[in-house]
Amino acid sequence: MYKVKGVYDGKKVVLLEPLPIPPDTSVEVSVTEEALDLEQLYWQQLVERGLIAKVRPLPLDEEPVSPVRATGRPVSEIIVEERR
Numbered sequence: 001m002y003k004v005k006g007v008y009d010g011k012k013v014v015l016l017e018p019l020p021i022p023p024d025t026s027v028e029v030s031v032t033e034e035a036l037d038l039e040q041l042y043w044q045q046l047v048e049r050g051l052i053a054k055v056r057p058l059p060l061d062e063e064p065v066s067p068v069r070a071t072g073r074p075v076s077e078i079i080v081e082e083r084r
Contacts, residue, residue, distance in 0.1 A: 007057040010047050014057055 006015040006029075013029055021027075043055040 009057060010044070010054045 002019055002021075004015050004017055004019055006013045008014075043052075046052045047055060
């Protein structure tokens with residue numbers, strides 16, 4: 001038996017790591033209660049209400065982006081100045 005994490009996108013389960021089994025192999029998915037946290041419920045409700053088409057999983061190949069401290073004048077000042 002293999003235990004692999006995945007993400008449900010509203011129609012299918014996308015596994016977060018490969019399995020050493022042949023393609024088109026039948027599998028059984030068990031959903032634990034801890035997997036149904038508030039954030040997932042929030043996104044599912046948005047889909048059900050038609051406010052978004054689907055929940056996209058986070059890209060796995062991208063590294064997290066760190067904030068960069070901005071320098072110079074505040075953007076809000078520049079915008080106000082350009083609108084005058």
